[in-house]
Amino acid sequence: xxxxxxxxxxxxxxxxxxxxxxxxxxxxxxxxxxxxxxxxxxxxxxxxxxxxxxxxxxxxxxxxxxxxxxxxxxxxxxxxxxxxxxxxxxxxxxxxxxxxxxxxxxxxxxxxxxxxxxxxxxxxxxxxxxxxxxxxxxxxxxxxxxxxxxxxxxxxxxxxxxxxxxxxxxxxxxxxxxxxxxxxxxxxxxxxxxxxxxxxxxxxxxxxxxxxxxxxxxxxxxxxxxxxxxxxxxxxxxxxxxxxxxxxxxxxxxxxxxxxxxxxxxxxxxxxxxxxxxxxxxxxxxxxx
Amino acid sequence: xxxxxxxxxxxxxxxxxxxxxxxxxxxxxxxxxxxxxxxxxxxxxxxxxxxxxxxxxxxxxxxxxxxxxxxxxxxxxxxxxxxxxxxxxxxxxxxxxxxxxxxxxxxxxxxxxxxxxxxxxxxxxxxxxxxxxxxxxxxxxxxxxxxxxxxxxxxxxxxxxxxxxxxxxxxxxxxxxxxxxxxxxxxxxxxxxxxxxxxxxxxxxxxxxxxxxxxxxxxxxxxxxxxxxxxxxxxxxxxxxxxxxxxxxxxxxxxxxxxxxxxxxxxxxxxxxxxxxxxxxxxxxxxxxxxxxxxxxxxxxxxxxxxxxxxxxxxxxxxxxxxxxxxxxxxxxxxxxxxxxxxxxxxxxxxxxxxxxxxxxxxxxxxxxxxxxxxxxxxxxxx
Numbered sequence: 139x140x141x142x143x144x145x146x147x148x149x150x151x152x153x154x155x156x157x158x159x160x161x162x163x164x165x166x167x168x169x170x171x172x173x174x175x176x177x178x179x180x181x182x183x184x185x186x187x188x189x190x191x192x193x194x195x196x197x198x199x200x201x202x203x204x205x206x207x208x209x210x211x212x213x214x215x216x217x218x219x220x221x222x223x224x225x226x227x228x229x230x231x232x233x234x235x236x237x238x239x240x241x242x243x244x245x246x247x248x249x250x251x252x253x254x255x256x257x258x259x260x261x262x263x264x265x266x267x268x269x270x271x272x273x274x275x276x277x278x279x280x281x282x283x284x285x286x287x288x289x290x291x292x293x294x295x296x297x298x299x300x301x302x303x304x305x306x307x308x309x310x311x312x313x314x315x316x317x318x319x320x321x322x323x324x325x326x327x328x329x330x331x332x333x334x335x336x337x338x339x340x341x342x343x344x345x346x347x348x349x350x351x352x353x354x355x356x357x358x359x360x361x362x363x364x365x366x367x368x369x370x371x372x373x374x375x376x377x378x379x380x381x382x383x384x385x386x387x388x389x390x391x392x393x394x395x396x397x398x399x400x401x402x403x404x405x406x407x408x409x410x411x412x413x414x415x416x417x418x419x420x421x422x423x424x425x426x427x
Numbered sequence: 428x429x430x431x432x433x434x435x436x437x438x439x440x441x442x443x444x445x446x447x448x449x450x451x452x453x454x455x456x457x458x459x460x461x462x463x464x465x466x467x468x469x470x471x472x473x474x475x476x477x478x479x480x481x482x483x484x485x486x487x488x489x490x491x492x493x494x495x496x497x498x499x500x501x502x503x504x505x506x507x508x509x510x511x512x513x514x515x516x517x518x519x520x521x522x523x524x525x526x527x528x529x530x531x532x533x534x535x536x537x538x539x540x541x542x543x544x545x546x547x548x549x550x551x552x553x554x555x556x557x558x559x560x561x562x563x564x565x566x567x568x569x570x571x572x573x574x575x576x577x578x579x580x581x582x583x584x585x586x587x588x589x590x591x592x593x594x595x596x597x598x599x600x601x602x603x604x605x606x607x608x609x610x611x612x613x614x615x616x617x618x619x620x621x622x623x624x625x626x627x628x629x630x631x632x633x634x635x636x637x638x639x640x641x642x643x644x645x646x647x648x649x650x651x652x653x654x655x656x657x658x659x660x661x662x663x664x665x666x667x668x669x670x671x672x673x674x675x676x677x678x679x680x681x682x683x684x685x686x687x688x689x690x691x692x693x694x695x696x697x698x699x700x701x702x703x704x705x706x707x708x709x710x711x712x713x714x715x716x717x718x719x720x721x722x723x724x725x726x727x728x729x730x731x732x733x734x735x736x737x738x739x740x741x742x743x744x745x746x747x748x749x750x751x752x753x754x755x756x757x758x759x760x761x762x763x764x765x766x767x768x769x770x771x772x773x774x775x776x777x778x779x780x781x782x783x784x785x786x787x788x789x790x791x792x793x794x795x796x797x798x799x800x801x802x803x804x805x806x807x808x809x810x
Contacts, residue, residue: 317511317512319513320512320516322509323507323513324526325479325499326501327526327527328500328501328527328530328531337526341517342516342517
């Protein structure tokens, strides 16, 4: 009897295993499909960056560059890419630093002195919900009057204004998760406020600060509308520089690809290394409800 | 080290909650003092005011008779061990313990010596380079205690320091903390909701309820002379039985009614019965005897009533029998040889020398049994 019974569960489990394998294959196929959808433009950008101009329009088109070249990078850099990257770096890093310096104390006060998810929290975040097109006209007139038009200072101010609410909100949510006992312990241990901040609060909120900083940086790095309206010829950030490649003639897609690759590489690297702490701080916010 | 005096201390939160109400007491230099009470009793607020984390709304706090209520924790030189999240998670045990010394600007050599000393004292030398996440709860609390003691504070504040640990470890740390406090002679205050912790560790205990001080005294005093029924019921391993007897009359026999059940009262109660003919009777489970129906002894020196066994719980060296008498339940600690079944009708007797008498509202103690029985629950509580 047992001789008859034993093979059937075995074959059943084999069947199960087959189904499971098929399931995994299907799942991965879907993931690959979605990834391909997202990565294809990026791959095209990357490959184009290394093709000489003459190779861009050949029929049949080449997938991999046949005559690989770096000339797009040097040319793209020379016709405005370098200036764009430099200006973007200046404006976005200074505005990010300002956001964090101004945002942290505000976030701390919000986290410790105001009820969570109260009116104050909402009011601050709601500033971020404003469509950028709404304040941009006001800023334009204001900046003309204050001689801030087409200056680094002006753009830094705008990006700080734009990102501060989000930074405050993210940091406040993060600080709320830090038990007050750490601060009380530091007070008991005799730490004055600046040491409490430096020795205890700052290291404990580092992941939150990093997340908020990266987001502020990315937003400032990618911002186009304010840069377009509020700057002229002196300050040309990267998105504006890339757009200007289209202005006069048929754009050189190779140069566009090269500068585009240079523009996103730092963000990719940072996001890759930060993904764990990014996800963690976001799940803190969502899980904290 | 210092003596600590609180006089007329009040704490209001947001002007609405009167968390601490007009509290005054004195902690002697070198004393181990317990603040005991159920949650919400205000004991933690008192501790936080002592530590300087919060300011009293009114009243004074003095260290060695110098008012300190406006001073910061550092100026008071107090140390504190928190219930949880006590250690800085981004620092190792060594960095945690040295932190208060670093703040005070001690030299590297001094810090090293002191940290090594205190680490040896608390048996944590082998953990010294671990972070909080790499230590067990008990080890973390040890390190937290080391951080508190490394700078020889005027006052050591312990906020439920062992409440989160498991039973065995708690019992061991109880003893360790007591020995440590004795040997260092640091004035210490521990907040706890566990009467056993307070009884076993401290020299004197202040028992609070709803922000009001109930009683201050040694464990012995509070156990044997509880000022009211709340204290009697809260203090001790097993809660004291307290029930109100109404309609007390002298004829035909000295008796009263308790939840629809007739209670025969001993003569010693007589002088304490008030005009409203009510009185509250208290007895620890160890002072209550349970008898098979009809087998109870009778006498003018004992209280008796009858009821049914609700449940009998085996405790190893004794049995805790819960008896339903009318609407009251009474617990009795009986020898393991006595076996009772559920719903078995029984008689209960309480001898005069195990009897506590409170007024009818259970607010004040009127009579305590002289020297109470060296009862089983008393012994068990120290085991």
